[in-house]
Amino acid sequence: MDKLITHSPILIIAIPLLAAFLTPLISRVNEKARDVLVITTLAFVEFLVIILARDIYANGIHIYTLGASSPTLTIPEQYMVPVRIILEVDAMSIFMGIISATVSLAAAVYSLSFMKEETGRDRFYTLLLLMIVGMFGMEFTGDMFNLFVFLEIASISGAALAAFRTRFTDAVEGGFKYIIISSAGALVVLFSVGIFYAQYNLLNIAALAQVIQYTMLDKIALALLVIAFAMKLGGVPLHMWVPDTYAAAPAGITAMLVVSSQACMYALFRVCFTLYGVTLNMATVGWIVIILGMLSMFVGVTMAIPQIDIKRLMSYHAISQSGYMLLGVGVGLAVLGNPEALATYGREAMSGGIFHIINHALYKGLLFLTAGALFYRTGTRDLNKMGGLGHNMKFTSIFFIIGALSISGIPPFNGFASKIMIYESVYRFNPILAVIAMLVSIITLASFTKAFQSAFTGPQLPQYKDVKEAPRSMLIGMGILASIIIFFSLFPGLIVGWIVYPAADALINQAIYISAVMGG
Amino acid sequence: MILNIIIYIFIAIGCFFNMMAALGLHRFPDVYTRLHAGTKCTTFGSIFLILAVVIQSISAWVAEGLSSPQSILTLHALIALVAILLTNPTSAHAIGRAAHRSGIKPARAVVDDLEKEKP
Amino acid sequence: MMVGIPFNVPFLAVAALIGIAFYIILSQRNLIKLVMGLGIMASGVNLFLVTLGYREGGVAPIYTHAPIERMVLPVPQALTLTSIVIAVATLALMLSMVVHIYRHTGSIDSEESRTMKG
């Protein structure tokens, strides 16, 4: 068991990878065996993540040096900088890891019947596993170049999955837009990595954080990194690819693309807080992040109202919700240099933002899955053509209500818990921002009322007379997420105390992250 | 000393013909004639330049003893030469054929059998 | 001792390549041109990485017949290898998507072939 915990950071990445390489071989033998393999792997990964999380909350940062003679030998003997690739898992990383593992498990279970009609499902599952590998790699690595590599894995597999249903024009178009955007972003990230390498001859994040000086080149690299990650996470005005891609992807994949963009958000926070940290002029960068967040919130939600495609509507809401996270963490970043303000409201704002990440992943995943269920049964995403589906699809409409109430911040759901943390702490920072955030929440409710009204209520339309309830595995997938949402709604104090505060503290305490690698 | 002179002569020949190839691409009027310059002259120039390298490395090989790494240089340079000799005329043929099939007439041609027989 | 290169010309070439790549991506409406722009950008970044590791008068970092003390830095070369393969992988995927877009819409112009907006 000790051995398992020691090696678990690499196992979490390597076991899905092994399964992904095995999937094409096994699915030549038996289709059933492949499904079992995929689900088992994901469940095992979930288990590993949980035991690793328990270990981290008990014992602090987990270090794994690849290829050295011992996992904790980060720096070679008689030398001063790390040479090998180091995986560095702290509370924030494992927080993101929990999200990825959970949502991808639900999405995989859901996809079992959602993709039943499609051909080429072995490729689908291979790519799904690879996408999970990419997300875990981004979250666990402690090396800039490795971050780039896993960013590319997540983006390429995500693009291929978004274009999976090639018989639709918009699917291919969405995939193409996603891959262009992400490879441009990734190349910019690589350029920034090159700039760091040119100045300090280092690639490790912790080692770089120790020596970084905020010179002119560092400023350029910071701007490029922040904006590249902001584009990948869909912050306004770099968000335009989001509705195109999310709308076109299969529903289970859309839920995972949400998590993938949150992994990019994690990378953004990692760069701002850990890599630059105290050398940074926090107020400036913090305000840049806050402005991005405010724009995302407002433009996202206002653009969502006129949409008549249900998945486009939800995608714009995804943009709007990521604005909340940027706002919360941006406030924390802006007051990072001011210990008093940080203690009174900065940490709360960051915790609110980080708590919102997991809430958003859960309820937005659930909403996309319900939209997929509607599409599966009716064959359309157009809200104008829907109506009265609540008569036949009772479970789906209940899940939709849970997700919609949660996203609009209606008490007692978990969306409200994180939003109220953000409102109250941001109000101390700047009242106007908090007021806009509340306004956005109201407009969110309005637009989901529209979606619910058009799709589920109203008289039963004749063309949908014999629509059936969604198949069982789709209901199980949605049920997993819905039950977690209800659990989170009922016990928010527990969740925040367990996983959110440690994650926020891990971001704030740069010194611990550095000393875990560099010693001393 | 004599070896050096031979090497210099080879280099001079090689450089001259490569220069001719470069100029010929500009002096000639159409694809086919340019192919003449681009293929023949570069191949010939390359032979001489690579032979110069080979002669020099052989002399170094002899001077340093049999197990000198220069033997690898000699052999690999010769292999590169063979590769050039094999590929260059073939690709010239492919280009010429492609040009003709895409409908480019030879400029100032006095006779064109291919055009007559395969319209 | 050899004299250094004035104005860091290789770095300027990197800047020019990335600039041209962005110009192509921003201005050309042809999707294949767009992909080519990304390819040029990848080449520029590769050149940047390799240029970072060069030492004046260096030799390749291979022990076979070379003196040890003047070796150029090996890590950027390893990074560039990775980056080249990534570039070709994305290239293949992007181009096959372009082929599909053409089959669906009959156009490879980014304005004519779009179906989603607003």
Add this chain to the structure above:
Amino acid sequence: MSKIVRTMSSILSLFIFVYGSYIIMHGHLTPGGGFQGGAVFASGVALLIVAFGSQNLHKSLKEHHLSILESGGALIFIGLAFGGIATVFFYNFLVGSPIFGHIPPPGPNPGDIWTAGVIPFMNLAVGLKVIAGLSAILLVMALATTITEVEE
């Protein structure tokens, strides 16, 4: 392509394949390695595609063969990485053992192929993977672009 190109390609493809294997196998001694050699080898396949046509090649080389090869290469690679997990993932556990275990004398030396532990095996695995992957890309794209009407 014409008869001349076909004959020349069949001669050169042998040359390219042998050269690709040489580059893969000597990755730890001379410039090269799995990726480079694999790319050279796959270019040989590209040469066959352009000279003989993908339809002809497809009679003897199917996508699923390549798919199996690629999965196999990837599995060997990750298996070698897992092999070191007794100490650490990616630990070079073959240095000093009888298989590829010679340790070269320090300093410049012409090189001995029987060195470097797992690196030659990794080169082979990556080479296999790159060969299969790039060939599959080229073959599939060539086939798909030749058949104008796709079966729906």
Add this chain to the structure above:
Amino acid sequence: MRKIAMAASLSVFIAFLIAATLVIHPFGYPPSQMDDYIIENAQSETGANNVVTAVVFDYRGFDTLGEATILFTAVTGVVMLFRRRKKE
């Protein structure tokens, strides 16, 4: 409008890049603390004469695994995109 935005942003962007080339270390004289260790110890630690291969497969082997994964992903994606569909 679009052209003006394009020209302005592009020119400023290139200006930043060129400014960066002026302050970066001079061509041919890089800092080297991490690489010195690798150059000195690669041969004795891994047994490979080619230091680049040693870096690719040993010191940064995980990157190579990621890279192989990317190629695998791309191939899977391409084959998936051009798959034959079921006949209706």
Add this chain to the structure above:
Amino acid sequence: MATLEFGLDFWNPIVCITAFLVLIAGTYLLRSRGQKKYKKGTAQTQIFLSGEEPPSVEQRHIKAHNIYWGFFQALKGYYDPTIKAHTGIINDYIIWFTAIATATAAILFIVG
């Protein structure tokens, strides 16, 4: 356990749910004291549209397109340019990227 305390305030879903239940109970109480005249299936529940024939069941459902029509009319000055900015052309996305990246770099240089 259920209470979320975050320094400034607290939030407890159990309390909230209890309050909701109390409210619902009160509402039901109020409703039960209402008039009993209302009957289903009589002319009381028929649609009356100034004597016209009411539309068929399918057409009674309000389409998604028509919801919040007045809202868009009121905010026309905001919506027209915003929707126009979402061109759907991939080049424009990268133009935004370049512009924002340069702007950010400029801000970092000027402000510090």
Add this chain to the structure above:
Amino acid sequence: MIEPGVLHIIVPILIVACALLVAILKDLIVAVISLAAMSLLLALEFYLLQAPDVAIAEAGVGAAISAAIYILAIRATKRR
């Protein structure tokens, strides 16, 4: 005395010139040709920068494979 740095000036300029050609011309096949030339010169520049490993990779991938993929894609779509 001619110093070796001259080559480090000539070859990058040629590379940038090839890249410019890609930007200027509308015909895609010409763009592919000039990309191939750029890739070729890039390999020469890597060679000059003492990176033969990278030069082989660029030669294999940049010259043969990626040009082939471009050509196949252009064939399946249209030329300009």
Add this chain to the structure above:
Amino acid sequence: MRTFLITTACAFLLYLLLTTASGPLFLWSKEELIIGAIFALIVAAIVRKIFPVKNLRLLNPKRWFLFLAYFFGIFLPAMAKANVDVAYRVITGRINPGIVRISPNLKTDLGITMLANSITLTPGTLSVEVDEETNDLYVHWINVKKEALEKIPRDCKYVCGKFPDWARRIAE
């Protein structure tokens, strides 16, 4: 099977050529030989169907000597002449081009390939197209002589001298 063995031998020889001096002095170390043999088998298995060694006549050492004699005695001088000729035309710009058809009456693919490549590299001629059935070559001729234009197919001796005979002797 015979083709397979010959192909393997070719591949193995090529591999050995590439890895000379891996062992003591000129020879090869034994690991190198084993690895080379394995690779030669694999490569031969791939290319055996297309490698142009259908008959054993090419293995005759006499043909190899003929080839060497041809290469150094006929081909290289002709090539030198060709280059001087092209250089002259580059400088003066005097050309008189045309595409002519010749029928060298060669049977095998290898022969026609050799002839075409020789023609491409020698004075004033460049093979443009080959007829798949009759093995007729269409040659772009930079300086068309009047006397060659009398009959179709044109006379080989004006265009390419004695090359067809040599090609026949070596490759057929």
Add this chain to the structure above:
Amino acid sequence: MWLPVAIFLAVCIAIILVRLFLGPTPPDRLVGLDTLNTLVIVSMVILGASFNEVIYIDVAIVYALLSFVTTLFIAKYIEKGGF
């Protein structure tokens, strides 16, 4: 001894690039590319001799073999053949 030759070849390459830029038709540019290939291979061999590094010639061989593939692909596209 070898370096001036390499620089001379680089100048030749520049002259050929002009043809690549001007060439009225695609086959003209392809001829330029083909010529360029040969010259780059030769300069690689020359530079290998100039650095006195025996292992560098491998790159030249790879290029000599692979540039052929590119040329064939483009030529086959120009002649509108099926792949």
